[in-house]
Amino acid sequence: MVNQVDFSVGPGETLGVIGESGCGKSVTSLSIMRLIPKPWGRIDSGQVMLQGEDLFLRSAADFRKIRGREISMVFQDPMTSLNPVLTIGVQLFEVLDHLGLTGKQKHQRAIELLNEVGISDAPQRLKAYAHELSGGMKQRVMIAMAIAANPKVLIADEPTTALDVTIQAQILRLLKKLQSDYNMSLVLITHDLGVVAQVCDHVLVMYGGHVVEKAAVSDLFRSPLHPYTAGLIRSIKSLTDKTTKKLYTIPGQVPRLGQFGQGCVFYSRCDQRKERCEIEKPPLSNEAGEHQAACFYPVSLGVL
Amino acid sequence: MSPPLLKVEAISKSFPLRAGVLGRVKHHLQAVDQISLTVEANQTLGLVGESGSGKSTLARLILHLIQPTAGKVWFEGQPLHDISYKERLRRRKGLQMIFQDPLDSLNARWTIGQLVAEPLLIEKGHSRQKIDYEVDQALERVGLPSQNKHRYPHELSGGQRQRVGIARALIMGPRLILADEPVSALDVSVQAQILNLLQELQADMGVSFLFIAHDIHVIRFMSDRIAVMYMGKIVEIGSQEEVTNNPKHPYTVGLWASVPSLDPQPQEVQVIKGEIPSLIHIPMGCAFHPRCPVAQESCKSFTPVLQNIAEDHQVACPVAVV
Numbered sequence: 001m002v003n004q005v006d007f008s009v010g011p012g013e014t015l016g017v018i019g020e021s022g023c024g025k026s027v028t029s030l031s032i033m034r035l036i037p038k039p040w041g042r043i044d045s046g047q048v049m050l051q052g053e054d055l056f057l058r059s060a061a062d063f064r065k066i067r068g069r070e071i072s073m074v075f076q077d078p079m080t081s082l083n084p085v086l087t088i089g090v091q092l093f094e095v096l097d098h099l100g101l102t103g104k105q106k107h108q109r110a111i112e113l114l115n116e117v118g119i120s121d122a123p124q125r126l127k128a129y130a131h132e133l134s135g136g137m138k139q140r141v142m143i144a145m146a147i148a149a150n151p152k153v154l155i156a157d158e159p160t161t162a163l164d165v166t167i168q169a170q171i172l173r174l175l176k177k178l179q180s181d182y183n184m185s186l187v188l189i190t191h192d193l194g195v196v197a198q199v200c201d202h203v204l205v206m207y208g209g210h211v212v213e214k215a216a217v218s219d220l221f222r223s224p225l226h227p228y229t230a231g232l233i234r235s236i237k238s239l240t241d242k243t244t245k246k247l248y249t250i251p252g253q254v255p256r257l258g259q260f261g262q263g264c265v266f267y268s269r270c271d272q273r274k275e276r277c278e279i280e281k282p283p284l285s286n287e288a289g290e291h292q293a294a295c296f297y298p299v300s301l302g303v304l
Numbered sequence: 305m306s307p308p309l310l311k312v313e314a315i316s317k318s319f320p321l322r323a324g325v326l327g328r329v330k331h332h333l334q335a336v337d338q339i340s341l342t343v344e345a346n347q348t349l350g351l352v353g354e355s356g357s358g359k360s361t362l363a364r365l366i367l368h369l370i371q372p373t374a375g376k377v378w379f380e381g382q383p384l385h386d387i388s389y390k391e392r393l394r395r396r397k398g399l400q401m402i403f404q405d406p407l408d409s410l411n412a413r414w415t416i417g418q419l420v421a422e423p424l425l426i427e428k429g430h431s432r433q434k435i436d437y438e439v440d441q442a443l444e445r446v447g448l449p450s451q452n453k454h455r456y457p458h459e460l461s462g463g464q465r466q467r468v469g470i471a472r473a474l475i476m477g478p479r480l481i482l483a484d485e486p487v488s489a490l491d492v493s494v495q496a497q498i499l500n501l502l503q504e505l506q507a508d509m510g511v512s513f514l515f516i517a518h519d520i521h522v523i524r525f526m527s528d529r530i531a532v533m534y535m536g537k538i539v540e541i542g543s544q545e546e547v548t549n550n551p552k553h554p555y556t557v558g559l560w561a562s563v564p565s566l567d568p569q570p571q572e573v574q575v576i577k578g579e580i581p582s583l584i585h586i587p588m589g590c591a592f593h594p595r596c597p598v599a600q601e602s603c604k605s606f607t608p609v610l611q612n613i614a615e616d617h618q619v620a621c622p623v624a625v626v
Contacts, residue, residue: 020491194564247496
């Protein structure tokens with residue numbers, strides 16, 4: 001499903017992972033966390049390095065000390081991620097138990113955490129159940145749990161997709177604030193190019209389980225190299241441009257898994273394809289330093 | 305002057321909330337509050353607002369899928385209220401709906417052909433040949449090859465499924481389609497295909513849309529006029545140009561500013577503070593005042609009404625208008 005995905009995030013940096021549904025964004029993050037359900041899925045090869053240590057060499061039991069502590073995760077749908085029959089407090093305490101806090105300390109820290117994610121009236125909220133909170137509040141609680149252990153890396157998988165734009169703006173602002181307070185690396189998985197433009201430093205564009213482009217945010221929007229990225233940006237720009245009469249679209253649709261040919265994953269939808277693309281898989285190039293694209297015939301500058 | 309295609313007058317819906325052993329009505333949830341609007345032929349009215357603002361309820365009230373507590377609806381000059389169920393079925397034939405998630409709204413055990421033919425089967429009295437012909441026509445119109453007729457919804461992609469939803473609405477030859485978040489569940493590249501399709505259908509068939517979405521770019525692209533809803537009320541309504549270029553209500557301004565821009569230059573977004581309050585305890589006065597950046601003392605007691613501020617532009621905020 002996901003093939004040879006390579007990336008790195010520095011401390012305090014934000015990496016955006018963007019792509020359409022089914023492109024492998026979430027599988028990538030679940031792989032890092034070793035949360036791929038067994039026996040249906042497995043990680044065939046690869047390394048996850050945290051501060052120079054290969055985490056995949058650790059045993060499953062040992063990895064639990066890392067998960068949630070060093071690397072933490074916020075999921076898309078806070079409605080289904082919180083347990084409906086336990087109070088917010090109980091669920092927060094559970095996290096804090098693992099960190100060795102007890103009694104009063106635990107209570108104190110829970111209230112601190114809720115304050116930190118912008119939930120007012122924290123002592124009361126600890127007694128609330130998930131259904132008593134709004135979507136935005138629930139996501140704040142999930143974030144509080146994720147940062148409880150001071151993680152070095154926070155992976156946020158579509159954290160604002162289920163929320164209204166006004167609440168999305170609040171949550172994104174909160175994530176950025178926490179990131180600088182805790183000096184965390186943030187990996188933000190999203191399908192929204194606007195979110196990437198506003199929040200991220202670097203971007204990974206995924207299509208059909210492959211990374212097709214890697215760039216600094218400003219480079220990606222100024223001069224996308226891969227035809228898929230260019231098409232994606234063009235279709236959104238045509239929607240936001242007030243003079244557009246007909247939207248630009250990428251023809252066709254994402255092939256189903258297993259229907260990708262041996263060549264380039266984007267071959268069936270690409271408007272620049274040539275013979276070579278059908279038989280050979282283009283590797284990530286190293287065109288302009290940090291800006292890389294997996295394409296034999298990258299889009300030239302100024303096409304947008 | 306001929307009457308507008310759709311006219312809605314002061315429509316309201318409050319849901320009684322029961323509690324206790326006796327199931328007595330304890331509270332009322334005011335989902336839609338005194339909304340009036342019109343949609344002209346060959347026109348699109350966009351309806352935008354946060355979740356819980358009453359957009360979907362309004363669409364269902366217009367169709368009388370939910371019975372309004374008060375208010376009137378006329379379609380093609382004829383009332384849809386105060387008439388028998390049978391009569392309503394007949395009159396609203398020209399009024400169809402497209403739903404958000406085609407996987408939820410299409411019966412998984414029916415083939416695409418059966419799903420698209422269903423409206424004609426309900427109407428009765430059509431020959432098998434006529435139905436087949438109409439189904440093929442509808443599928444062709446929405447850009448789905450007719451060999452898909454024998455497939456099931458799960459075999460199609462999200463975009464194709466939404467095309468089936470549109471074909472189902474089209475087969476009755478509607479004058480007005482209520483589209484409730486028709487592209488929200490779709491990926492960007494597919495979303496653009498569906499929006500283009502809806503625009504083409506309007507150009508070819510002259511069908512009108514009441515188009516509900518929460519994405520303001522989508523609303524702007526689709527609409528001739530835009531209505532902004534907040535807590536069951538329209539707070540701003542007007543021509544697309546006026547409402548997008550010259551928004552006046554503080555809620556509209558904040559909503560527009562919350563949308564992340566594609567320009568990677570860091571921008572200081574003006575975040576609307578707080579969240580939409582409970583519809584059971586709607587704030588007194590202007591419902592938006594607890595979140596409003598320009599709220600004054602009078603906003604806590606005075607309930608604003610829509611005022612004309614330009615040709616085809618009405619705003620329900622006395623503070624913003626002066």
